[in-house]
Amino acid sequence: MTRNSPPDVGQKIKALRTQEKLTLDGLAKMSGVSKSMLSQIERGLTNPTLGTLWSLTQSLGIDIASLLDDSESAGDTAPEITVTKAYETPEIQSADGLCALRILGPIDLVSKTEWYDMRLEAGGCLDSEGHASGTTEHLTVLEGVLNVRIGGKVQTIEAGDTARYQADVPHKIENKGQNQARALMLVLAP
Amino acid sequence: MTRNSPPDVGQKIKALRTQEKLTLDGLAKMSGVSKSMLSQIERGLTNPTLGTLWSLTQSLGIDIASLLDDSESAGDTAPEITVTKAYETPEIQSADGLCALRILGPIDLVSKTEWYDMRLEAGGCLDSEGHASGTTEHLTVLEGVLNVRIGGKVQTIEAGDTARYQADVPHKIENKGQNQARALMLVLAP
DNA sequence: GGCTTTGGTTCACTATATTGAATTTTTTGC
DNA sequence: GCAAAAAATTCAATATAGTGAACCAAAGCC
Incomplete structure (x- = not known):
């Protein structure tokens, strides 16, 4: 309303x-x-x-x-905890099956924030068109090693590291290593 | 400014x-x-x-x-990738050492979005006061099992599951299990 | 009681936000 | 190039936001 x-x-x-x-x-x-x-x-x-x-x-x-701002002083919704079970969590797979994204954010939300649990098999890559202008991406590697390629630049990200970059231009995340890699990806709209 | x-x-x-x-x-x-x-x-x-x-x-x-709202429309900063190495990532420890939070979000940012890599030893717990009104928290368990307690309610979250709840009231995350647990925690301000 | 002080509302006046028509500038056609 | 059309800007007139002083009401305080 x-x-x-x-x-x-x-x-x-x-x-x-x-x-x-x-x-x-x-x-x-x-x-x-x-x-x-x-x-x-x-x-x-x-x-x-x-x-x-x-x-x-x-x-x-x-x-x-x-x-x-009309967000009335505190929604008085009773404290609720909603749980998305692992098997309910939406998952996207790339055509070659080397890349899988589990969508961790709420679905309903027309949110400015999206985040994913990303798994890249050895040799896999995730190709992204640019998102809306001003969007930034934050990639934290949990296991393995990944490369981020954007414009001419390439960066290597190891387990525990976080890469941050503008996501409003095409960019690419690659697993050049021998092992599976896992990462957390956050997309922030401005 | x-x-x-x-x-x-x-x-x-x-x-x-x-x-x-x-x-x-x-x-x-x-x-x-x-x-x-x-x-x-x-x-x-x-x-x-x-x-x-x-x-x-x-x-x-x-x-x-x-x-x-003065959040300027899109900085035209040249495509840049900034990397925060694992050892540079700020980490918060609880007094008893059973709970550790690695801050994954950018520091500079007066952001509406914060996220953490959380580790809870067996028996550890994270106690939070309420954040700003309207704030929601999203907790995805990566390993182990956690409990979320808010108001009178308790919910058990297992590996792969995600819990979502209003974070503007005091709440508590506990590891009642025998093993270390690891989770991703996202805090979204309205 | 009455006198003073403090917080709020009304009043008459001034400054200016807003309007519709006239004017200028830019675009589009030939 | 010049006309016709469309889009944006100025202009004179009006409505109203904004002000300062006067007014009212309530709360100390003697």
Whole structure:
């Protein structure tokens, strides 16, 4: 469900102000926004300007984006633990069968974060097109040795090492060694 | 470094509009904001009202909070691979030495995403206070068996399984088994 | 009781965000 | 090249966000 009117910043600001034990006057002084304006904003009977909101958030020590963020104060969903069993975990295999990816992230999620348990047989490789601009990839090798190739560059990653790189251009992960390799791969969208 | 003036919404809006192949006129019509206003906002020579920003974000199909969010659109850093060697990877140990966390995420990053390679000796446990509201944790067991305890609930997680839960309340991860356990832990802020 | 102080709301005025029409600039066709 | 069309910018007028002072209400304090 999505809102059809601007978020009610008034309430939030008032809450924050009282939380800080600030008087209407006090916040007015330190933010440079007039007391009367503040009063009206808090009661929702005016339509504040980006500039004044900015001043207020600065004095309240919060991020302006978070002020407008409608993720209501703490979902009150009862503490729940959901378990994805090993056999339920989705797995992708490459055509040659040398590369397998187990998707560890939640499926439902239109997430900005994806992560995988990757297994590469000797000689296997994972070829990726570029993802969305700004995406970074983090590859931690758990067992074996891997090469990361991106643009002209190549890097060798051994067990325990982590490689980080921009994933918005084509890149390649190869297992040039004699043994199976296993790694954790994290893809972070901006 | 924090900004000392409101975020430049103009540029962002223009970028979004052109991305959608919308004309100034077009967006004006569908949002109800006048064409002239739009033009001025995009060029940053006015201080728009929360209301008008709301209308615009609605028509552009984005969240108003994200509009004000200053996570710059994609650094154009040249393709680089940075490697954190195993011995450079920061490791945290519990007082009793039964629990060790290797921090796999980048250090610099004031990231919304943190992840760890966790090792729990038999009998060891990791006690967490609640993180920021809305935070979720994803725990994939690589070896051994672990218990997750949160509120009154307990869940047993075996090798290959993944547990997901709200991490904004105190929670506990225990190794009740006879053998060392190893797991991957991901903490996602909202 | 009345006097003072403190936190908040209303009021009259000013500054400016917003508008619709006119104008300029850019694009597209011939 | 020049016209016609489309897109973006200026301009004068209006609505309203923002201000400071006056006003009201409640809480000390003598």
